Amino acid sequence: MKTRELQRIIESIPASDGAGVKLRRSLGAQPGLRHDPFLMLDEFFSDDPDDYLAGFPAHPHRGFETVTYMLDGHMQHKDNHGNTGDLGPGDVQWMSAARGIIHSEMPQQTEGRMRGFQLWLNLPAKEKMRPAAYRDIPSSQIPSVDGVKVIAGRYKGKTGPIHGGSTDPYYLDVHLSPGESFEAELPEGHGAFVYVYEGEAAVGEKSSRVPNRAAGLLSDGSQLKVTSKDGARLLVLAGKPLREPIVQYGPFVMNTREEIEQAIADYQSGRFSSEAIGKLTLPA
Ligand code: FE2
Numbered sequence: 001m002k003t004r005e006l007q008r009i010i011e012s013i014p015a016s017d018g019a020g021v022k023l024r025r026s027l028g029a030q031p032g033l034r035h036d037p038f039l040m041l042d043e044f045f046s047d048d049p050d051d052y053l054a055g056f057p058a059h060p061h062r063g064f065e066t067v068t069y070m071l072d073g074h075m076q077h078k079d080n081h082g083n084t085g086d087l088g089p090g091d092v093q094w095m096s097a098a099r100g101i102i103h104s105e106m107p108q109q110t111e112g113r114m115r116g117f118q119l120w121l122n123l124p125a126k127e128k129m130r131p132a133a134y135r136d137i138p139s140s141q142i143p144s145v146d147g148v149k150v151i152a153g154r155y156k157g158k159t160g161p162i163h164g165g166s167t168d169p170y171y172l173d174v175h176l177s178p179g180e181s182f183e184a185e186l187p188e189g190h191g192a193f194v195y196v197y198e199g200e201a202a203v204g205e206k207s208s209r210v211p212n213r214a215a216g217l218l219s220d221g222s223q224l225k226v227t228s229k230d231g232a233r234l235l236v237l238a239g240k241p242l243r244e245p246i247v248q249y250g251p252f253v254m255n256t257r258e259e260i261e262q263a264i265a266d267y268q269s270g271r272f273s274s275e276a277i278g279k280l281t282l283p284a
Pocket of ligand 1: 056066103105
């Protein structure tokens with residue numbers, strides 16, 4: 001049994017996206033700053049409406065999955081097929097953009113706190129051009145055990161609403177009281193990291209410190225151990241690496257430059273708008 005140790009810290013840096021939403025980006029903040037199969041992690045957190053009101057007006061995606069997890073506030077999404085959905089505190093939207101979706105993500109509040117995350121998870125070449133699909137997962141459908149919310153993958157006998165598939169993702173939200181420790185089994189070979197969004201935590205047998213609002217990339221192993229002297233809240237993410245070439249142009253993530261050019265051409269010619277969008281189903 002091998003414990004995962006801290007390999008690298010990626011501090012989050014202030015960034016802006018959509019129509020000017022202020023956020024903090026760790027993974028994805030620079031080209032190549034990824035952790036296969038993860039492409040990007042944004043944290044948005046503000047009590048000031050000016051930081052988030054502009055939202056994310058209509059924009060396309062192709063070639064990967066976006067996962068939005070709300071902690072506080074209320075966001076509405078709409079897509080090019082007229083589908084609409086609301087995300088409130090604790091809710092998740094798991095969207096497989098695959099060959100194309102155009103959607104908007106707009107705050108439904110004019111005051112108060114808006115806090116949450118958006119994760120970009122890559123898709124393998126053979127799935128990048130499948131029809132888009134997504135699933136809105138209300139907080140009530142996310143199992144919780146010993147202060148851990150299991151959004152994807154498995155923890156202590158609980159299976160999250162998303163599990164399996166080509167990247168077999170794990171997405172846990174962990175709350176640690178002062179002095180408390182957390183241990184989880186993560187499949188060996190999965191790329192894994194933690195993101196500490198409140199307090200500070202220490203990982204591995206070496207108790208290596210992961211600062212506040214930073215991603216801690218982990219070495220391989222089957223066991224994760226996290227402790228926190230003063231208490232912490234953190235995300236634990238793991239997924240099976242794809243080991244494929246990545247060519248990214250903004251919201252398009254493909255394997256080759258030609259595929260990116262095709263994505264731009266398809267978007268400009270309006271082909272994204274006619275794409276079908278389905279309900280995300282789990283692999284058998
Ligand atoms: Fe989006």
